[in-house]
Amino acid sequence: MNYLKNVLLIIITIAFTCPITFAQEDSVMIRTIFDKALNEGKAYEALTELCKDIGGRLSGSQEADQAVIWGKEKLETFGLAPVYLQEVMVPKWTRGEREVAYYTVKGSKKPSDLAVCALGGSVSTGKKGIMAEVVEVKSLTELKELGEDKIKGKIVFYNRPMRATLISTFRAYGGAVGQRVNGAKEASKYGAIAVVVRSMSLKIDNEPHTGVMRYGDAETKIPAAAVSTLGAENLSKALKANPNLKMHLRMTCKNHEDVLSHNVIGEIKGSEYPDKYIVIGAHLDSWDLGEGAHDDGAGIVHVAEAARLLIAAGYQPKHTIRVVFYMNEENGLAGGKKYAEEASNKNEKHLVAIESDSGGFTPRGFGADAPKEFVEMLQGHAALFEDYGLNYFGKGYGGADIGPLKEKMETPLIGYIPDSQRYFDYHHARTDVLEMVNERELAMGAASIAALVYLLDKYEAQ
Amino acid sequence: MNYLKNVLLIIITIAFTCPITFAQEDSVMIRTIFDKALNEGKAYEALTELCKDIGGRLSGSQEADQAVIWGKEKLETFGLAPVYLQEVMVPKWTRGEREVAYYTVKGSKKPSDLAVCALGGSVSTGKKGIMAEVVEVKSLTELKELGEDKIKGKIVFYNRPMRATLISTFRAYGGAVGQRVNGAKEASKYGAIAVVVRSMSLKIDNEPHTGVMRYGDAETKIPAAAVSTLGAENLSKALKANPNLKMHLRMTCKNHEDVLSHNVIGEIKGSEYPDKYIVIGAHLDSWDLGEGAHDDGAGIVHVAEAARLLIAAGYQPKHTIRVVFYMNEENGLAGGKKYAEEASNKNEKHLVAIESDSGGFTPRGFGADAPKEFVEMLQGHAALFEDYGLNYFGKGYGGADIGPLKEKMETPLIGYIPDSQRYFDYHHARTDVLEMVNERELAMGAASIAALVYLLDKYEAQ
Numbered sequence: 001m002n003y004l005k006n007v008l009l010i011i012i013t014i015a016f017t018c019p020i021t022f023a024q025e026d027s028v029m030i031r032t033i034f035d036k037a038l039n040e041g042k043a044y045e046a047l048t049e050l051c052k053d054i055g056g057r058l059s060g061s062q063e064a065d066q067a068v069i070w071g072k073e074k075l076e077t078f079g080l081a082p083v084y085l086q087e088v089m090v091p092k093w094t095r096g097e098r099e100v101a102y103y104t105v106k107g108s109k110k111p112s113d114l115a116v117c118a119l120g121g122s123v124s125t126g127k128k129g130i131m132a133e134v135v136e137v138k139s140l141t142e143l144k145e146l147g148e149d150k151i152k153g154k155i156v157f158y159n160r161p162m163r164a165t166l167i168s169t170f171r172a173y174g175g176a177v178g179q180r181v182n183g184a185k186e187a188s189k190y191g192a193i194a195v196v197v198r199s200m201s202l203k204i205d206n207e208p209h210t211g212v213m214r215y216g217d218a219e220t221k222i223p224a225a226a227v228s229t230l231g232a233e234n235l236s237k238a239l240k241a242n243p244n245l246k247m248h249l250r251m252t253c254k255n256h257e258d259v260l261s262h263n264v265i266g267e268i269k270g271s272e273y274p275d276k277y278i279v280i281g282a283h284l285d286s287w288d289l290g291e292g293a294h295d296d297g298a299g300i301v302h303v304a305e306a307a308r309l310l311i312a313a314g315y316q317p318k319h320t321i322r323v324v325f326y327m328n329e330e331n332g333l334a335g336g337k338k339y340a341e342e343a344s345n346k347n348e349k350h351l352v353a354i355e356s357d358s359g360g361f362t363p364r365g366f367g368a369d370a371p372k373e374f375v376e377m378l379q380g381h382a383a384l385f386e387d388y389g390l391n392y393f394g395k396g397y398g399g400a401d402i403g404p405l406k407e408k409m410e411t412p413l414i415g416y417i418p419d420s421q422r423y424f425d426y427h428h429a430r431t432d433v434l435e436m437v438n439e440r441e442l443a444m445g446a447a448s449i450a451a452l453v454y455l456l457d458k459y460e461a462q
Numbered sequence: 463m464n465y466l467k468n469v470l471l472i473i474i475t476i477a478f479t480c481p482i483t484f485a486q487e488d489s490v491m492i493r494t495i496f497d498k499a500l501n502e503g504k505a506y507e508a509l510t511e512l513c514k515d516i517g518g519r520l521s522g523s524q525e526a527d528q529a530v531i532w533g534k535e536k537l538e539t540f541g542l543a544p545v546y547l548q549e550v551m552v553p554k555w556t557r558g559e560r561e562v563a564y565y566t567v568k569g570s571k572k573p574s575d576l577a578v579c580a581l582g583g584s585v586s587t588g589k590k591g592i593m594a595e596v597v598e599v600k601s602l603t604e605l606k607e608l609g610e611d612k613i614k615g616k617i618v619f620y621n622r623p624m625r626a627t628l629i630s631t632f633r634a635y636g637g638a639v640g641q642r643v644n645g646a647k648e649a650s651k652y653g654a655i656a657v658v659v660r661s662m663s664l665k666i667d668n669e670p671h672t673g674v675m676r677y678g679d680a681e682t683k684i685p686a687a688a689v690s691t692l693g694a695e696n697l698s699k700a701l702k703a704n705p706n707l708k709m710h711l712r713m714t715c716k717n718h719e720d721v722l723s724h725n726v727i728g729e730i731k732g733s734e735y736p737d738k739y740i741v742i743g744a745h746l747d748s749w750d751l752g753e754g755a756h757d758d759g760a761g762i763v764h765v766a767e768a769a770r771l772l773i774a775a776g777y778q779p780k781h782t783i784r785v786v787f788y789m790n791e792e793n794g795l796a797g798g799k800k801y802a803e804e805a806s807n808k809n810e811k812h813l814v815a816i817e818s819d820s821g822g823f824t825p826r827g828f829g830a831d832a833p834k835e836f837v838e839m840l841q842g843h844a845a846l847f848e849d850y851g852l853n854y855f856g857k858g859y860g861g862a863d864i865g866p867l868k869e870k871m872e873t874p875l876i877g878y879i880p881d882s883q884r885y886f887d888y889h890h891a892r893t894d895v896l897e898m899v900n901e902r903e904l905a906m907g908a909a910s911i912a913a914l915v916y917l918l919d920k921y922e923a924q
Contacts, residue, residue, distance in 0.1 A: 038626045164500045167850055202902060362881050388629055391853040419824050421902045440664060440883045
């Protein structure tokens with residue numbers, strides 16, 4: 001930490017003593033980066049390949065393997081060298097046949113379909129599926145209050161919506177996702193036979209949104225599904241009218257043995273400090289339902305294009321810029337853990353790790369998960385981004401994949417922040433496809449990251 | 463102007479002397495407004511009606527008449543009183559049959575289709591259409607250089623793209639739209655028999671974007687069409703290979719006599735100064751190709767919902783809030799001119815006029831077309847919007863419909879500024895439909911406008 005403190009002092013000193021001449025040179029470089037991104041950018045074309053030639057790429061799938069090959073070739077084409085793979089064992093889970101769910105009301109002939117999908121990591125219901133009464137709850141607390149008496153043998157329906165009034169939809173997600181991750185584990189303690197969770201989306205439509213769930217120390221593993229927000233609204237209404245309605249759920253998903261996969265790593269070697277790293281990364285895996293366009297294909301092409309833009313702008317970094325495509329963010333984080341472990345074992349100096357995993361929308365800024373001095377250093381660069389519409393530079397979340405770097409080596413983390421309003425409309429759903437990504441918004445994200453890397457490389461510690 | 467200056471002094475004094483207690487009350491009110499917009503907003507539902515029950519509503523069309531009736535009912539339902547219509551004569555132009563265009567290369571059997579649409583106000587080609595060689599130019603200057611010798615008897619193809627490197631796409635539009643508006647008039651001077659203009663869009667796709675064109679003092683009125691950006695790229699390439707290719711264009715559009723239409727006006731009466739007005743407006747007409755969802759259905763529901771939100775939040779304005787749905791912004795501005803004329807004739811005091819005509823995207827701020835002191839007053843309110851992601855408060859463009867108010871009565875103008883990256887993808891094209899509008903982004907726009915109106919009403923002059 002003493003080293004880091006000295007480093008930060010130097011940064012701050014530089015940032016405050018030489019702002020004028022540097023700032024002019026910097027604004028020219030940043031303009032060049034944005035011009036190249038907007039006039040002759042390659043991010044959207046790369047994303048098109050990833051989405052349309054490969055598509056959804058869940059860890060352990062054939063598509064994930066294809067994405068690794070694609071990623072390596074793409075970084076090579078973009079001029080990075082060397083480009084290499086880092087082995088990592090990842091969980092493998094398969095969805096099986098398309099899920100089926102409906103509810104029936106006594107006396108009514110026609111069952112009402114529910115749009116559901118299995119949550120990642122869930123066990124199967126068995127081929128015949130299950131049929132049971134449903135108990136609706138809004139929270140884990142409510143579950144506890146109901147107790148075994150009211151829950152045993154039933155399906156627990158978690159129906160707490162994301163809070164629409166939070167301007168950052170990521171905060172709204174954070175406040176609701178606990179039901180999805182831990183809902184099955186908790187409900188199983190009271191004898192529930194399955195759980196159905198309202199999709200993590202603020203949009204009322206009929207798309208179920210998958211995502212990871214964990215059994216943790218649960219004694220009994222019960223099936224867990226997501227239901228579309230519209231389905232959740234309908235089911236809730238139906239339960240008010242008929243508390244004894246029965247729901248059928250059928251899912252044939254399955255957990256397999258771990259399999260070998262890879263992180264993809266590419267470098268632009270630093271001219272002065274080749275063994276000090278600035279890492280920019282995103283996750284190459286995605287859920288299986290859509291094309292993983294915003295989550296996190298956008299991030300992948302952001303960081304690859306950011307490196308390409310620096311090369312195209314003729315910038316020779318002092319430190320080594322390392323682009324990392326992490327595998328398995330969605331259901332295990334094995335890639336992020338493995339990268340940090342190896343970096344730590346080799347005692348590699350990581351000046352900063354940046355992640356893009358919030359979609360390909362209009363850039364709004366960067367948030368740092370780092371000591372106060374580092375956050376202030378980041379804020380010191382804000383003025384250069386004003387013309388490009390980035391206004392937030394301050395404390396923030398780094399990213400899941402880079403989290404282990406902070407844990408292991410106290411690496412300062414920076415998360416790229418795009419506009420968040422539309423993100424959860426598509427997140428983990430069938431609708432997360434290329435068509436929902438705007439080419440300019442994507443290009444501006446890549447340029448923003450490239451510009452930040454340029455500044456950090458130039459003014460960061462030696 | 464002396465009155466206005468005094469007024470501004472008072473505003474500035476208030477803004478700087480009583481910020482603390484007022485600011486707390488203000489932040490609570492603004493939070494209430496946003497909560498209501500995001501939890502129980504009615505903007506998206508209203509836009510759905512306007513887009514799906516009515517659709518495109520070009521001035522003088524049956525749909526425009528329906529929109530007037532809808533608008534009056536909507537403002538009444540939203541609690542405004544009185545709500546009334548203001549008569550205005552508007553131009554009427556009809557598109558006729560679907561336009562046809564293709565080019566043929568000598569020796570090649572198959573003609574190549576071009577996706578075109580007539581520009582608003584254009585004359586017809588006649589039912590048989592026209593066939594002629596094509597001259598590509600990038601600017602009006604280039605046209606002049608070519609002269610009659612190279613242009614006479616040909617179709618002029620204006621192919622200057624919008625500048626992708628401008629972060630504000632409105633600036634990029636402003637730099638390219640001259641070809642569309644004046645291209646026919648200018649080309650006719652050199653004997654051109656028609657013009658085809660590259661669509662005003664930064665996206666390369668096959669959708670032609672219509673928009674107004676004007677003949678001005680042209681002696682000969684020649685047909686004017688827009689070609690999709692993809693069509694423009696293809697035609698340009700084909701011309702390089704075969705400068706003598708011939709293009710066929712067929713349009714049966716027509717200008718008619720002016721017809722009677724209406725502005726729709728609704729009020730929330732001021733409790734202290736009922737005869738002083740804060741105007742919030744948008745235009746009710748749209749082009750005919752899409753549903754006029756972003757242009758300017760979003761603006762219409764923004765301002766209607768802003769008024770409703772103020773009522774729902776229990777705010778009793780001191781000045782009269784007047785919501786105006788202007789007719790005929792797209793091809794004449796008759797509604798905006800008429801409103802200003804009547805306001806001027808009645809010597810109505812207009813404190814400020816606000817317009818939303820930049821789409822239903824995430825709010826970024828407000829720009830004022832007004833004296834420096836007014837701009838500074840606006841900037842003084844910026845801090846209250848930070849939590850909602852609005853960062854730009856400064857000089858800017860007001861709006862087309864409210865422009866005449868400034869001309870006639872020196873009314874300070876404010877334009878609502880949402881994120882601009884996607885706007886021209888849809889603008890004036892078949893793709894400007896409800897599905898391209900995000901409910902949260904729309905709701906936040908309405909809340910932003912309501913919040914600003916609240917602040918202006920509270921701190922504005924008496």
